Amino acid sequence: xxxxxREQSMKSERLQSVIAQIKRICRKRKMDCDQLEEKxxxxxxxxxENNFPTAAGLASSAAGYACLVYAMSKLYGVDGDISKIARxxxxxxxxxxxxxxxxxxxxxxxxGEDSRAEQIAPETHWPDLRILILVVSDQTKHTGxxxxxxTSVETSELLQQRIQTVPDRVEQMKQAILKKDxxxxxxxxxxxxxxLHAVCLDTYPPVSxxxxxxxxxxxxxxxxxxxxxxxxxxxxFDAGPNAFLFVQEKDVPIVSRVLCHFYPSSDPHFLRGxxxxxxxxxxxxxxxxxxxxxxxxxxxxxxxxxxxPEPSVKESCCELLASDGFPKVNSNDxxxx
Amino acid sequence: xxxxxREQSMKSERLQSVIAQIKRICRKRKMDCDQLEEKxxxxxxxxxENNFPTAAGLASSAAGYACLVYAMSKLYGVDGDISKIARxxxxxxxxxxxxxxxxxxxxxxxxGEDSRAEQIAPETHWPDLRILILVVSDQTKHTGxxxxxxTSVETSELLQQRIQTVPDRVEQMKQAILKKDxxxxxxxxxxxxxxLHAVCLDTYPPVSxxxxxxxxxxxxxxxxxxxxxxxxxxxxFDAGPNAFLFVQEKDVPIVSRVLCHFYPSSDPHFLRGxxxxxxxxxxxxxxxxxxxxxxxxxxxxxxxxxxxPEPSVKESCCELLASDGFPKVNSNDxxxx
Numbered sequence: 001x002x003x004x005x006r007e008q009s010m011k012s013e014r015l016q017s018v019i020a021q022i023k024r025i026c027r028k029r030k031m032d033c034d035q036l037e038e039k040x041x042x043x044x045x046x047x048x049e050n051n052f053p054t055a056a057g058l059a060s061s062a063a064g065y066a067c068l069v070y071a072m073s074k075l076y077g078v079d080g081d082i083s084k085i086a087r088x089x090x091x092x093x094x095x096x097x098x099x100x101x102x103x104x105x106x107x108x109x110x111x112g113e114d115s116r117a118e119q120i121a122p123e124t125h126w127p128d129l130r131i132l133i134l135v136v137s138d139q140t141k142h143t144g145x146x147x148x149x150x151t152s153v154e155t156s157e158l159l160q161q162r163i164q165t166v167p168d169r170v171e172q173m174k175q176a177i178l179k180k181d182x183x184x185x186x187x188x189x190x191x192x193x194x195x196l197h198a199v200c201l202d203t204y205p206p207v208s209x210x211x212x213x214x215x216x217x218x219x220x221x222x223x224x225x226x227x228x229x230x231x232x233x234x235x236x237f238d239a240g241p242n243a244f245l246f247v248q249e250k251d252v253p254i255v256s257r258v259l260c261h262f263y264p265s266s267d268p269h270f271l272r273g274x275x276x277x278x279x280x281x282x283x284x285x286x287x288x289x290x291x292x293x294x295x296x297x298x299x300x301x302x303x304x305x306x307x308x309p310e311p312s313v314k315e316s317c318c319e320l321l322a323s324d325g326f327p328k329v330n331s332n333d334x335x336x337x
Numbered sequence: 338x339x340x341x342x343r344e345q346s347m348k349s350e351r352l353q354s355v356i357a358q359i360k361r362i363c364r365k366r367k368m369d370c371d372q373l374e375e376k377x378x379x380x381x382x383x384x385x386e387n388n389f390p391t392a393a394g395l396a397s398s399a400a401g402y403a404c405l406v407y408a409m410s411k412l413y414g415v416d417g418d419i420s421k422i423a424r425x426x427x428x429x430x431x432x433x434x435x436x437x438x439x440x441x442x443x444x445x446x447x448x449g450e451d452s453r454a455e456q457i458a459p460e461t462h463w464p465d466l467r468i469l470i471l472v473v474s475d476q477t478k479h480t481g482x483x484x485x486x487x488t489s490v491e492t493s494e495l496l497q498q499r500i501q502t503v504p505d506r507v508e509q510m511k512q513a514i515l516k517k518d519x520x521x522x523x524x525x526x527x528x529x530x531x532x533l534h535a536v537c538l539d540t541y542p543p544v545s546x547x548x549x550x551x552x553x554x555x556x557x558x559x560x561x562x563x564x565x566x567x568x569x570x571x572x573x574f575d576a577g578p579n580a581f582l583f584v585q586e587k588d589v590p591i592v593s594r595v596l597c598h599f600y601p602s603s604d605p606h607f608l609r610g611x612x613x614x615x616x617x618x619x620x621x622x623x624x625x626x627x628x629x630x631x632x633x634x635x636x637x638x639x640x641x642x643x644x645x646p647e648p649s650v651k652e653s654c655c656e657l658l659a660s661d662g663f664p665k666v667n668s669n670d671x672x673x674x
Contacts, residue, residue, distance in 0.1 A: 157498060187541075194543045199495075202495075204531065211549055215545045
């Protein structure tokens with residue numbers, strides 16, 4: 001296996017378990033697949049490339065496992081629900097098997113059989129929703145999200161309250177998405193992020209993913225929203241310091257202008273992903289943000305993106321492996337992001 | 338009024354309310370005090386000096402209001418419970434009217450009449466308990482603790498769980514203090530601090546007092562304790578980034594050595610307060626702290642202190658006002674800490 005051009009160990013227990021499970025399902029269902037028995041004997045070469053940073057709290061393992069499970073299911077001709085298998089690789093990978101807005105149901109059964117992902121709305125439902133991923137420069141080492149969550153379950157008293165709170169919030173969030181009610185969507189998103197990180201802090205020993213820069217982004221977002229009179233932007237933080245900002249397409253120019261003011265960068269590729277509208281008629285009155293300092297080089301770069309579709313098999317021109325079964329681009333040394 | 342040599346406005350509503358209440362109690366009780374009526378007509382000159390930083394989350398307002406209320410009660414000859422008055426100035430000032438280990442009871446009555454402080458043990462009870470106050474260099478502006486707490490009460494859902502949790506913890510803490518059980522005392526102290534700041538983060542908009550340096554101190558303390566096999570040191574954070582570390586006297590040399598390793602400073606007055614034992618036979622194996630970076634100048638200084646006695650009237654040689662009623666040292670310009 002190669003990940004971003006670098007050869008990887010296949011020894012990971014989770015990786016082995018995911019591969020074994022897909023093969024097992026094949027055998028069990030006696031799939032009507034061409035040369036199934038032969039295929040099951042094949043040795044696999046797996047090549048994976050991210051266009052975003054790995055292991056930085058940007059859900060790269062969710063994307064990776066969703067992609068792997070999807071690709072293997074296509075190879076072996078496995079139909080039906082593969083989200084349970086993906087979930088074994090990385091919990092949130094089950095969500096990444098669907099496009100658009102996806103809910104991961106906790107389920108009721110003890111063996112987790114009914115803990116599955118479900119699409120609330122496809123990505124076409126809210127076409128003007130945009131995401132700005134703020135990749136923070138100082139990626140200090142942090143607790144992995146799986147280990148962190150297990151410790152939280154064992155030690156956080158506040159988690160008991162959160163368990164009571166979440167079902168209502170999920171329902172409110174579903175409605176906000178279906179109604180495309182940005183203000184409410186933004187408020188729930190921010191409160192959810194804050195509460196998740198509050199529980200991390202209540203864990204013993206405490207787990208902290210947010211840095212001074214993360215907190216600066218939080219303050220900036222609240223300042224923008226207060227200045228605007230309603231929510232123009234929302235933040236969410238996963239198991240790392242990077243921010244996911246949600247914005248409506250019409251507000252991307254003003255929000256990106258404010259971000260570039262507070263986090264100036266000399267990198268010509270500072271803004272990546274979808275094109276940023278180059279509007280010059282937005283005037284921002286920075287006196288309303290007087291409490292906030294400008295922090296040069298706080299961010300490595302910003303990725304401009306939007307909710308995407310489910311995994312799909314790409315055209316053959318996009319294959320990552322050459323005909324000899326080895327990566328087309330083998331950049332062990334210099335292609336690390 | 339002068340605070341640390343600088344003339345202050347007396348317009349603060351809380352300050353005026355505290356002064357008015359003491360005078361009212363005097364009149365109501367018809368205190369048998371020499372020249373009471375004359376004294377009540379006096380104009381007051383108040384001079385206050387701190388030996389620690391003001392408005393940095395080090396409970397300077399609690400100390401200040403406790404001192405003011407105590408001094409005025411002596412002036413007017415008010416006996417009995419003055420903690421209720423002190424509490425109006427700064428909630429935790431009611432605790433500062435007693436020495437040693439003090440519990441602030443929340444009380445049950447709606448008007449807060451029975452929300453009073455109570456001494457659990459005098460400072461002589463645990464004579465080898467020491468406190469290291471780590472004053473962090475970057476004192477970024479933060480939300481005042483009173484405003485922050487009010488917003489938490491209004492918006493934090495997790496606070497509901499904390500309200501359930503606190504009474505048990507208070508009882509456990511009381512027992513740990515009475516038994517001088519340092520390991521348990523340390524664990525409850527750290528969990529309490531973490532939970533308080535978790536609730537701050539669950540507030541909307543979130544309130545954050547801890548900085549990257551605070552979190553580094555937290556990680557360092559857990560690393561020391563893990564290395565030691567039981568709790569050698571505990572942290573607690575108030576409404577600011579500074580850490581209060583609790584240590585037993587015998588462990589001060591090793592803990593201060595580790596602190597000076599991770600937070601090196603060239604300030605000859607870096608270690609202040611009680612003398613630091615200069616033991617050279619402690620060898621610390623820093624390889625066990627391999628995940629933690631050394632951060633020069635992270636701390637402004639460290640104050641070495643211990644639980645103190647209640648307020649007292651000092652000898653006349655220590656008066657802060659000269660015979661003309663003005664501060665002996667009037668250092669408006671250069672005496673700010």
